[in-house]
Structure formats: structure tokens, C-alpha cells
Amino acid sequence: MHAALPDRWEDALRAAALLAVDPDGLRGIVLRARVGPVRDAWWRLYEALLPDDPAPLRLPGGVTAGDLRDDTDLAATLAAGRQVVREGILTRAARRRLVVPMAERLERAIAAELGQRLDGEAAPAVIAWDEAAEAGEGCAPALADRLALSVDLDGLSRRDAAEDWAVTPKDIADARRHLPNVAVPEQVLADLTALTLSLGVSSLRAPLFALRAAQASAALVGAEEVEADDIALALRLVLLPRATRLPAPEAEAETEEAPIPPEEQTAKPSRDRTATEPAEALSPDAVLEAARAILPPDVLARLLSDPTTRRGGAGTGAGDERINLVRGRPAGTIRGRLDRSARIDIIGTLRAAVPWQGVRTPAGNQRVAILPQDIRLKRFREPRQSALIFIVDASGSAARGRLAETKGAIELMLGEAYARREDVALIAFRGADADLLLPPTRSLVQARRRLSALPGGGGTPLAAGLRSGAALAEQVRRGGTTPYLVLLTDGRGNVGLDGQPGRAAAAEDARRMARLIAGDGLASLLIDTANRPQKAAEDLAGHLGGQYVALPRANAAEMSALVRTARDAA
């Protein structure tokens, strides 16, 4: 049985080699890792493979969509008095390597433009650093789907990141030359495609990327055709990170195929490879084993248990600016750098420039001498988006009904969500913990899918529900959206934060969480679902600093109307 951690580092290094061999076919890599010595070590080893390539470009923080494209450099044009064109980042990055730091916070618009460029020719090879701390966030899908490889270095320590690696620039150059000669047996193509399907990966790019990765891997050892090890590597680096489900283990208890032996730490890629057939590398058992080795434990657990869960970041990362420069209601004028993503305030600019005309000389063809510091931009204010976070008590016998009504209320609200610019989310607590059943979404389709099977029954971990709600609210806030919590409970928890039963501790924990929520300034509404309104619930609402309403037999329509009214009044 091979230890998990060294394999991940090995795989990361192999990924670097594959990317160096075929940047065109693979397009890039998403590297999930915090800033630190492990990531630096990987980067050093990767760069060492391509000493003759031009240095990689880096996407600057705060880059705007305008910076990506070629454009007239207005400030320089003003200074010179004739047109000066500035090359966009994407033009400069054509066919070169482009590092995208903080990929999880990349604005959607930027990710979309970058993604579009990746679809075309003269695309850059993108190395995306995914620095997300939370499990829910991740690199924007528009970008991640277009990058073949994906590696997770989270949790590795400096000690695991051995730097004695035997792949040299010459190996890379040889592999590049050999790549067009690598054949792919027909059966391998069919098997890869079938596997992609069984992993629940719908994107058609994925199997093609897997094919390219396998070919690059074979090219590295000078093999004539793709073999089992290459396919297994493609499985780990391309397909498993995209999986939304795992195949069931084979029922037969026949002797297992020899597990693919771990390559030694200092092994050069060699012709001395496993004798297994390519097909065996893709058997469900092999897949499951690979998944256990490389996927983070929480992702693995989710894939194994919940068939309806989707992987990957659903969040949009960094939010839009609150004070907007392009849309919303006008809100004055500010000085600013001029690029195409802002609306220039011509009158304001002229007003700023006119007083200085006596001492300025117009350059070139200018009639009015305008300098960059005169530029004024229009400012807009956009109505803030909001997110409704339902926290529902799913414990005990009344759970099913309560959950069903909440689901109905959510669907009713989502039916009109487009008009209200509102996301809706659902957290249910029962047993020992709380689950985020529906991440913030505006999509009725998604709500239906995720809420089709609702679990219920068990103890009442009220504090855990509040804690999850508070955490989600914070995440949502960071994205620039205003959260509003709706708590459905009778106020009587019996499971504490540590997962242990005990009314007193549970109540104390719940109070503490409630006061934290109030302290964070989060608006909330507590809907008392007990048959007779409870003091406990009312007290809790007091600690939350929010509103309280008793609704003993809540039905979907009443609930949604109530939430809407309370929300508008808040």
C-alpha cells in the first residue's frame, strides 16, 4: 500500500513535465496550493525544465478586462499628441506561459475572456494558482474546464517536496520531438471515453485532454504507444479532479490486479513499466484506488456518498466593486486611470483641464491640452445583491414536513429570484452536525436537483446550524452580497457544538453562536415552528438581534410571503 502524500508530490512533478512537453495540447494546469515553500519548489522545478523558453508572464492583481485586450493607451496618447497603442496582456502572452495568481478570486469577466482566448489559436499556457482556503471556493469553471491538468498540493509539507528529480530539459526536448509519433490504440480511446462518462464528467474537453496527457506521458519515455501507466496518470491528473461521481467497486472478489507500483523518488522515467494492460488501469477498482490516493478526504467522502453533489467552486470568488464604474445609478465623478472599462466624464475632464490651458502647450494635434491627471470618470452605484440563507431544523419526527415546506418556499422564491436579484441557500442541521444542502443559487433547476432527497430525523445540533449559517454568511459577504438568515426551529437544541448530546451545553452553545451572529451585524429572522410558540425560540431571536415570528404550521406559500415581507422590512 503506498503512502498517499509522496505520490501527490510525484504526480505534481509529472504534471509539470507533461505541461512542458505539450503546452498546446494541454493548455495549462490548476495548482491548488497556498503561497509557500512547497509551491515555490514546484515552480522552480517546472521552470528548470524549460530554460530556453521566454520567462512566463504574470496576470497582475486588479487587472481589468480592458487590460487584456489591445487598446489605445489614452494616457500616453494624450501626452504624445498622437495615437499610442498598448498591447493587451493576452497578445503579449500568446504562446507563452501565463501565471494566474489567486485564480479563485478571478473575476468572472476576466476568466471568461481568458477562457475564450484559450479556445483559439496562439493561446497562452496557463498556470493557475488556486489559493482558496475554503472547500467551496475554487478556480472559476470557465477557466478550469479549459486547462487539462489539476493538482492539489494542500497539506504537503516542505519535507515531502523533495527536489531530487531526474527529468532534464533534454528529456523534455526529446519528448516534444517524439510526441507526434505516439500512437493511441483504438481500445484506449474507447476506454477513456467510457471512463469519463462513468465519472460523471460531461465536458467533451476532458477526454481529449486525458488523451493528450497520456500521449505526453508516453512521449517522455519514448514509448511507441500509450500504455497503462500513461493512462493511469491521465486519470489522476485530468479526470479525477473533474469527477462528479465514482464508479461502484467491482463485485467480484477475484484476485486483484497488481496495484500500480509507486515509482521511486529519484526514478528517471524509464521503459521499465508495469506490465498491466491499459484496460486494467481503468477498472473501477483501480479508479477507486487512485481516487483514494489523490483526492482530498472531504471531496472523496462527498463523491462516495452523495450522488447529486457537484464538485468545484460554485462561488464567484472576489465580488464586484461596490462602487461601480460601469453600471448602476450615477453617483458622481472621480479621478481615475482611463481604460475601456470605465465611462469617461467628458465635461468633468474638460472642466479639470481648462484652467490650465494658459500654461500648457497642446501636444501634436491637440486643441485642448489634456493631461492624464485631468481624466474624470463617471461613478455609479449598483443596488447590492442579497442572499437568503435558510437554516432549517431537520431533526426529530416533524423534520420531513418542515423540510418539504421549506423546499417549496425556496422554489417559489426562486421562481421570482430573477426579479429580486437574490440568491437562496439552504442549511439543514440534524444528528451531530449541519449540512449545506443548497449553496447560494438563483437557479430553480439547481435547487430542484439538490433538494430532491432531503434527510431528516435525529438529534438537534442547533448551535452547529447557526455556526454553518454564520460561516456561509461571511463567505457571501466577502463576495459583496448581503446575507439574510432565516432560521426555522423551535429553539430547543439538544446536541452541542462538540457533537455530544446534552441540553444545557447545547443551549449555551446556541446562545453563544447567536450572539456572534448578532455581533457580526447579520440580519436574521427566526420562524418558530413549534406547535405552541416557545420561550426558547423567542429568547434565541433576542440573542440573534433579529426578528421573531411564530408560524406553527408553516406551509410553503405562507413561509415565502413571510420571508419576503420580513426581508423588505429589515
Next chain:
Amino acid sequence: MGHPFPFSAIVGQDEMKRALTIAAIDPSVGGVLAFGDRGTGKSTAVRALAGLLPRIDVVRGCPYNCAPEAPAAACPHCSDLANIETRQRPTPVVDLPLGATEDRVVGALDLERALTRGEKAFEPGLLAQAHRGFLYIDEVNLLEDHLVDLLLDVAATGDNVVEREGLSVRHPARFVLVGSGNPEEGELRPQLLDRFGLSVEIGSPTEVAERVEVIRRRDAFERDGGAFLSQWADAESIHRDRISEAQHRLDEVTTPDIVLEKIAELCIALGADGLRGELTLMRTARALAAFTGESSVTTAHIRAVAPSALRHRLRRDPLDEAGSTSRVNRAVDDVLG
């Protein structure tokens, strides 16, 4: 190679290919909205169709792609020219990026000229570039509402009118609007949904054999584009010719009264709001009849295109579990028998 993937070589996606073909035959049908996950070949199909269509003649240097034999009266560039030179170019396909601002889409004051030379000039935007071609919007359900409104307005009238910052410009902008979106990401407003002519549901093929063929062809195309294109050249020109003939024959296709009645019955049965459903269904069926070489529209044509024309116009009932496509098919069975 700069040539897009051949349209006829696309595996499956029959509904999408037919919708695009119909939109090319009769642009008055309206745009095409494609629902589906990412990576399912939506933008490939649009580009492929544009690559299939014959090259167009344009006035050299005109940023609005004006046709030389009839430069638009409204075209600011061509109305000034005494001597018109022509050149050929492929049918334009313009991508609308997600963060596009109104300025970029519609066009704006040419700031460089304004600030350096004090001249008022119009800098054409993406709509000008898309004239006589296709405008493809990825993730249309994330685009701002007012931009979608604007695009649909222009698509309906064929003219882009800009009145801002001292400018008053009008230029032709006739294009086929193709939008793609993933319903999981968010809903499109019903008013906007209704203004798209056809809708298509795209899933990646679930049959392994079909998926393998997709990958195989894509792989062959990437490895040796020239050979792949020659292999498919015949199929491409057959399709191109059929589209041409259909365009010419379109006016001669008749729609019998009984068929019109059926169309109306169908829309009433489905509770589709407004009359756009009927108009679109009629135009679509007529274009299909022209494409298949028939001289009049029959109920078979209606049956074939009803889901595309109607599934996105149904009043949304959050409590109804059935998908829209099956609702349309049920109604079709009821009305047409």
C-alpha cells in the same frame, strides 16, 4: 489552421445543427438559445456554420461590413465614398465577452480623436462587426439585463441607433443572435426568453460510441486539419448549396390554412403567452420545408420544430416537475394526433 471545424463533421447535436441552419436560411426566425453544460460544443457549432456559409462581399475598409451592391444608406462610412472597392471575407462570428460594457457592444465616442484632435467621431462596437453574420453570447443568463434588452432590440430591428455623448449615429446591424447558457447558473427572464426565436437543449452524448467518435474526429482535426477539411469538403458544399437553395425558395413555400389553425391550437393548448410563438413556429416550419425541398408546410414540419420554437415560451410553473420539452411533445400529440 484558421478554418473552423467543419459543420457536417459535428457528431450528433441534430437539434442544434437544424436550428442554426434554419436561422441562416431565414434570419427573421430570431436568435437561437442553446441550453447546456459547458464543453458541449455550442460555440464550435456556431463557428462551424459560419465557416460553412459562402464568403460575403464587403466594401473594402467599411467597419460595418456593408454589401457593395447596396451600401446601407445609414452607413456613415460608405455614404461618403465616391469609389467603392470590394473584397471578400468569411461570414463574421463575433463573440460577446461576459464583461462587455455597453460602449464596447454598441460603439462609442472615439476618445482618442476627441481628446487629441477635438473631433467628434464614432468608434464602431461589436454590433457593427457582427453585421451580416453571427453574434455569439456565452452564458447569456449572466449578461446584464439591459444589455440583453439592447441586443434583442437591435436583432429585431436590424439597426443600431446610438444617441449619446453628442453622437447621433445609426448603422445597420443584422445578425443572427446565438446565446448559450447553463440553466444551473441562473434563470433568464421570461420576457427575454420569449424574444429568442428558437431554443435547443444540448447535452453531451451519453452513448459511449458517439462520444468516442466526437473525440476521434476532434483529434484528427487537430493533428492534420488540412486532410480533415478535404475529407469533409463535399459534405460541406452539399449543405451550403441546400441552404442557398432554401433561401431562394423560401418565398414560394405556402402555408395552408389548416396548418395555420393547427399552429394556433398548439400555442393555445400550451398557454404560450403572446403571438411570437405562432409567428416563430410558422417561419421555422416554412424554412424547414424550404430546406427539405417541399413546396408547402405540413404538420410533419410542425411536429419536428415545435419543441425548438416553443419550449422556452411556456409559462413557468415552479411546481410542475415535467420538463418543458415533454410538455410541448404532449401538446403536439394532442393537437396534431
